[in-house]
Amino acid sequence: MTKKKAGLLVDIIMYALMLTQMLYVFTTNNVHEVIGVVFFVCLIIHLIIKKWWFLTAFRKGQSRSRLFFNILTVILMLTVVLLMISSMGVSRFLFPWFTFLGSSDLHRYMATAALTLAVIHGCMHCIWRAKNTRLAIVLTVLAGIAAVSIGLFAVPYMNRHLKKVEIGSSDKVHGSKVEWVGEKPLVVYFTRVGNTDFDPDVDAVSGASLLISDGELMGSNRLLADMVGDMLDCEPVAITLTGERYPSSYNATISVAGDELRAQARPDIEPIDVSGHDSIILIYPLWWGSIPMPVASFLEQNDFSGKTIYLIISQGSSGFGSTVSEIEDLCPGANVVPGASIYCEDVPDARETLLETIRDWSE
Ligand SMILES: Cc1cc2nc3c(=O)[nH]c(=O)nc-3n(C[C@H](O)[C@H](O)[C@H](O)COP(=O)(O)O)c2cc1C
Known part of the structure; x- marks a missing residue:
């Protein structure tokens, strides 16, 4: 040759x-x-x-x-x-x-x-x-x-x-702890899984960023929240829809979420009381470059003035999008602090990144 x-x-x-x-x-x-x-x-x-x-x-x-x-x-x-x-x-x-x-x-x-x-x-x-x-x-x-x-x-x-990833969530969640100086923050998260009518047969469910943990579906942001909860030794609270849930098809969810965003809908959610906390760690996915509307419902239901809202986002390539300014607009008087932005694929291995972020915040 x-x-x-x-x-x-x-x-x-x-x-x-x-x-x-x-x-x-x-x-x-x-x-x-x-x-x-x-x-x-x-x-x-x-x-x-x-x-x-x-x-x-x-x-x-x-x-x-x-x-x-x-x-x-x-x-x-x-x-x-x-x-x-x-x-x-x-x-x-x-x-x-x-x-x-x-x-x-x-x-x-x-x-x-x-x-x-x-x-x-x-x-x-x-x-x-x-x-x-x-x-x-x-x-x-x-x-x-x-x-x-x-x-x-x-x-x-x-x-x-x-993408569907199978993990053993306990290996991913547990590890080093963080001593938070002062009163511990409230950890609040939103995820598609838990707010979606999925087929009970995990193998039949297709869609993005689906983690299967010990045979059960788990949202990316739930896993991130569990990691943060483990570091701070506290129980994360989920933003949960009380009305209509998202469809099991990923494409249909994208379309519903787009309609909600355009209409600036405020879906009904279970109330979460933040009044006893000075700081809140909010963990959420990027949807259409924006916050999911159930997260907007949560932010509007509470008075955050004088409080600090720390942000952790998971996304499919677009960073924080416009979510930081949206949250600032929805929470007048709050101090909004963006932290880790985790690419959806990196979620299972995000504990180290989150640990650094939480350590920075806790000082
Ligand atoms: C309705 C919808 C809209 C999305 N829009 C975006 C987007 O605009 N930009 C992006 O980078 N990722 C986008 N994603 C990807 C999610 O942010 C990402 O997969 C996230 O990790 C999902 O978290 P979850 O499994 O906890 O719901 C979107 C996902 C959904 C379901």
């Missing part, structure tokens, strides 16, 4: 591996990590085969397209280095001892950037060879947009719709 053919084969394998990595909701974590290592081995072979590039890249008198390609390639290499370090940082199977840059947000964004830049990098070779350069440029831009969309939208969408 010629060097050129070997290079092409390695490139094709690398693109296939990158796309497979995006489907990690199906391949599962351990396979994802192993494929990651195979990818980096292929990358080293690719760099050895293309070592001439390093010698010629920054010679004077290059065409504009060459210069663009070279700059793009340098950024791609930096991105891949960050992707590699963050991959090890978030690793739970192959490199659990490595924690530097262990941010799953960073890892996801670097993966999207690396895929997009690699697609454009590959397409530029085609532009140089193409008979119809304009068409090749248009196709390159479209391929770049497709790559960004896969990373930013398709992967989180697949995760939200298809």
